[in-house]
Amino acid sequence: MIRILLAEDQGMVREALAALLGLEEDIEVVAQVSRGDEVVAAATAHDADVAVLDIEMPGLTGIEAAALLHAARPTTKIVIVTTFGRPGYLRRAMEAGADAFLVKDAPASELAEAVRRVLRGERVIDPTLAAAALAEGANPLTSRERDVLASVADGSANGEVAKHLHLSEGTVRNYLSAAIQKTGARNRSEAVRIAREKGWL
Numbered sequence: 001m002i003r004i005l006l007a008e009d010q011g012m013v014r015e016a017l018a019a020l021l022g023l024e025e026d027i028e029v030v031a032q033v034s035r036g037d038e039v040v041a042a043a044t045a046h047d048a049d050v051a052v053l054d055i056e057m058p059g060l061t062g063i064e065a066a067a068l069l070h071a072a073r074p075t076t077k078i079v080i081v082t083t084f085g086r087p088g089y090l091r092r093a094m095e096a097g098a099d100a101f102l103v104k105d106a107p108a109s110e111l112a113e114a115v116r117r118v119l120r121g122e123r124v125i126d127p128t129l130a131a132a133a134l135a136e137g138a139n140p141l142t143s144r145e146r147d148v149l150a151s152v153a154d155g156s157a158n159g160e161v162a163k164h165l166h167l168s169e170g171t172v173r174n175y176l177s178a179a180i181q182k183t184g185a186r187n188r189s190e191a192v193r194i195a196r197e198k199g200w201l
Helices: 011-022 036-045 062-072 087-095 108-119 127-136 143-152 158-165 169-183 188-197
Strands: 002-007 027-033 050-054 077-082 100-103
Touching: 002 011, 002 036, 002 108, 011 027, 011 050, 011 108, 027 036, 036 050, 036 062, 050 062, 050 108, 062 077, 062 087, 077 087, 077 108, 087 100, 100 108, 143 158, 143 169, 143 188, 158 169, 169 188
Parallel strands: 002 027, 002 050, 050 077, 077 100
Antiparallel strands: none
16 A cells, blocks of 8 residues: 655645545545644654655745655655746756655646656656756756745845845845846846746746
8 A cells, every 4th residue: 555645735635635545545644734833743653654745835835845755755756846937947846756746637647647757766757847858958047045035035134134044134135136137127126027937937
């Protein structure tokens, strides 16, 4: 029996996924969580073979949770499911240790098959997304530029961001300037929007 952990913050979606996967004879949903920061503990406590993670969750994103889970339990396979088919998300998910990346509008049978395939050691990626990711190229932002851009997304001033990230204001300005240039934006808010649309943030 394949032991599944489901991590999805929307209760109705999570329960529907659990019900659909529960119809498969060889799959059992052994744990469900609604927050990214609960993933590692739940996977460990329930000895999950596969963790199915949504990207958008409170606590930690699915990608952040995947990285922690991969480090803590490398034997647990990771399947990322998302509403947002952004090429940048795919690349970041794979770097975090994900074994599969699917968009939520795929049929439930595809998810069940992906679970079986990752346990056989295969990588499963939505083909349309894979093509888009190849066309898009790598994320041009460094991890520090991403941190600074994410920190100004809520309208925080450079001084606040500098304190939060333990940087000087001048360094924050430099990172912002680089991020604006790399995204081809006119200002910081446009840079945030573009980076989010591409899945770089």
